[in-house]
Amino acid sequence: MSKKNKDVIDVYSWPTPNGHKVHIMLEECGYRLGRDWIAHPIDIGAGDQFTPDFLKISPNNKIPAITDPNGPDGKSIHVFESGAILLYLAGKTGKFLPKSARGKYEVLQWLMFQMGGLGPMLGQNHHFRLYAPEKIEYAINRYTNEAKRLYGVLDTQLKDNPYIAGKTYSIADIAIYPWTRNWKNQGIDLEDFPNFKRWYEMVGKRPAVIRGCEVLTSLRKPLHDDKAREQLFGSTQYQRKK
Incomplete structure (x- = not known):
């Protein structure tokens, strides 16, 4: 891991949906890569997430994680x-999370929707459709159907709302967008979800979103390596880290 700079936020990450959530948030908040924050690559295919230094910051051996030299x-x-991290940065900057109690909880319920439902289900969808060593029809159908259901929930919510949690762009939008960028690989046809498609195209044009989704992407390689698959999906995941 690189030596920390006391004047910037250190971000330990990789170009995945969860990594891009934080990259986008930082850029949306006015922080600029290389000036206000540094992206330290944690190559999850190489096993960087299991190193002792990273585990001190992220004990669940998952990216992303941050170190802010100027905490609360x-x-x-x-x-x-x-x-x-999204909540932390929203609190630090006062951006993308409403001040009112009602507005805050309207956003938080959709953040929880992403964290507890959309992310895990689309993650399983990716695994069984793209990465599993054998094609299991039951699993593929189960998670593809669940993906379509979740997109349907979003499409209904966006029928009368420009953004996920209402009239204002928020951390709910920032959390959800990166997970839906691979809609083709998830078995989704955007034409089936017109309200979602409108939102998706609108959010995707935001300059900070474009910048955030480019962070570290030059380092990512197709997952064809058996060693990388072991690091991500094999027994290494289940060994107790000390």
Whole structure:
């Protein structure tokens, strides 16, 4: 892991949907890569997420994680879990999370929808459709159908709302967008979800979203390597880390 710079936020990440959530949020908040924050690549295919240094910051051995030298009490703070990082940055900057109690909870319920439903289900969808060593029809059908259901939930919500949680762009939109960028691989036809398609195209044109989704992408390689598959899906995941 690279030496930390005391003047910037250190982001330990990889170009995945959860990584891009944080990259986008930082750029949306006015932070600029290379000036206000540094992206330290954690190559999850090479097993970087299991190194002792990274586990000190992210004990669940998942990206992303951040170190902010200027935490809430003026001291350095580590934050892991992408949803927690979005909330942390929203609190730090006062952006993309409404101040009113009602507005805040309207956003938070959709953030939880992404963290507890959309992300895990689309992750399983990707696994069984693209990465599993054998094609299991039951699993593919199960997670493809669940993906379509979740897109339907979003499409209904966006029928009368320009953004996920209402009239205002928020961390709910930032959390959900990166997970839907691979809609083709998820067995989704955007024409079946016109309200979602309108939102997806609108959010995808935001300059900060474009910049955030480009971070570290030059380092990512197709997952054809058996060693990389072992690091991501094999027994290495289940060994207790000390």
